[in-house]
Amino acid sequence: MELIYNILQATFFTMTPLLVVALGGLFSERSGVVNIALEGIMVMGAFIGIFVISMIEGGSIPGQLVLIIGVIVGGLVGLIFSVFHAFASINLKADQTISGTALNIFAPAVAIFVARSMLGGSKEIKFLTVFRIKRVPFLTDIPILGRIFFEDFYITFYVGLIILLISWFVLYKTRLGLRIRACGENPHAADSVGINIYKIRYIGVLTSGFLAGMGGVIFIISASQAFAASVSGYGFLAIAVLIFGNWQPKKILFASFFFGLMTTLAAMYTEIPLLKGLGLSEEFYNMIPYIATLVVLALLSKSSKAPKAVGVIYDKGAR
């Protein structure tokens, strides 16, 4: 039982960045723009977000508020960084995959360069605060659920769930959501009823930048005590989550839970008798999440419901 609690708690904090970043990808792709720059945007968001945290922590601001400020700063940086992708793929009509790849290559390079210049040789940005919340009065004492949801958790998990709710609401219940989805499915239809495709796609890409930037900070604070110009491929994993989640918020929640669980199992295999008993080498366990990604994507590729116009440059004249 203790083991199950531990696994679930760990799963929640590995799935949170995946959930948030995949939801970001959702907004971009639903509006019709492929965003494989999520990884690079996460790196940029984490870079500045963690830097801000390292500057303001230990002062008069309470720890959890420091975290929230860091996450929001990461989001804003991600938003600004994603403007490049939006401009290249919407205004300049560049190939969206190439534009995204460019940002992915650019982000870690600039992060290392700037970090070294600022910090005199070290490319790592360390922070000291442990943001994990041990327990909450009353809530942690609820039988079973209290231990699963309110022991050893990060506040960002709940931020992620709130973002999920907001995303679902915006996409399916509001005028903006209807228009975003229309632009990703059939921009010509949207254009013919006077919807500004460029504007909607900018909203989609910038939202994805904001969420991916947040996701970068969320990932670093739960995965380590320093930022070293990498988010370990979580941006790409988030794209897999988006696809596994079939571009739907609810399914993305399950998909991120699944990948979070796989990653947790890989990390905790020594504590799980069943897995340890297999006696395989460590490298094999580390491969679990990535093999799971390949298998799941291969199985699901046929029933994929990707937005029809995703990745297609909008050309007014084409019919």
Next chain:
Amino acid sequence: MVEFAVEMLNITKTFGSLVANDDINLQVKKGEIHALLGENGAGKSTLMSILFGLYQPDKGVIKINGQEVKIRNPNDANDLGIGMVHQHFKLVEVFSITENIILGSETTKYGILDLETSKKKIEQMSKEYHLEVDPNAQVSDITVGMQQRVEILKMLYRKADILIFDEPTAVLTPQEIDELMKIIRSFADDGKTIIIITHKLNEIKQIADYCTVLRKGKKIATVDVKKTDISALANMMVGREVSFSVEKTPAKIEEPLLIVENLTFKEHKSNKEILSNVNFSVNKGEIVTIAGVDGNGQSELIKIITGLFTPTSGRVIFKDTDITNTSIIERIEKGMGHIPEDRQKMGLILDYTLAENMILNSYFKEEFSSKGILNKEAMIDYTNRLINRFDIRSSSGSLSIVRGMSGGNQQKAILAREVSRDPDLLIAVQPTRGLDIGAIEYIHKELIAHRDKGKAVLIVSFELDEVLSISDRILVMYNGEIVVSLDASKTNADELGLYMLGAKRGELNGE
């Protein structure tokens, strides 16, 4: 002084060096049904796109109800009460009918989409105008006819009273066309102003009050439809005398060449049965046409016969040999020619030269290559011969890039490639789709000439006029089945329409 609802004066629009509209004037009175007639590329769609705000004219003035206006985008058009049903529907397939209709003009309550109120309004409009739709249905699940009704409702929802229809009947069955004509007439009786873009002359005669004819970007005339006969309209449109009837002698039918036996095809993903137990044969010396509304299995059937798909069960027999599982190249070598439905996707490689396209299915022959190296001179020589024989026009002859050629000449090129190999069975899917009268005439003549050589011709067409004029025998497909086999000389459009809609089933003449 007559009050015009729409006036477009001295409109000029160029795309690069192409003058799409050259000083065109169009005046339409309120409550009038005005047809805009012209061949492909005559500038009809460009003119209407300008009126709808999709393009800006280089020169000219637009007046709506006497007021000079600037229409910068569809929103401006919408505000002026102008609505348009595009030829290719602008619908989001995964949305419900309600969502499609309200898109861009949504009603919200506290920022939340108010679908219920919109739904009620749509239901009410649907009753009022006799445009039957189910507001909850998803667009991908409904018929083309209903999709068109959704497009019409979209205009009415925006309170449009100047309605533009771009080739509205191209995708409909005869019964649906009659229904549409009634609806359009009732709009005009309500005082709405209607502009119909078309190249179908009998429809103009049937419904329009006035007709403006465009040719090569210029306005030729505006005529009173009641005082003008069809051949005069045709002459104005094409600029020369046109013959309407396809001249052909009775077929001299010989033994069967292609036999399709119990063919069934299920889609892999959904396991949906696209073709159910299809049986028919095509004999030497006849033209057999498969008629039907698009999407009833014709495309899959042809793909199975030509080797692009493998059937779930059943056999295809060609020249007494079972070819169900043979490769495409073997089928070609055995004497099958294929003019595919989408000339740009399947028929040609658009960025190759004409010469390269002409040898796509014979490049490996000794005539054109040896030891893996192409013989350019032979290719060009061969292509030049085809260009002369089939009158294929392009900017730089055999070295023209195919993408830059007109649709009619692209189709002639495919026809030339296939017919010149003299196949025993020539399969042509929608051979005249989107072509103008002159090119249609030519292609029909070639297909009949091929039959007269004792070869078999199998055609798939959605155009009833074409089906009736060119066929010796007509097979009607509905819902994955051949529902009837008819002698082309003993049937008519109305009868075909009933079979095409599945309202009637008939004899298969022993097949």
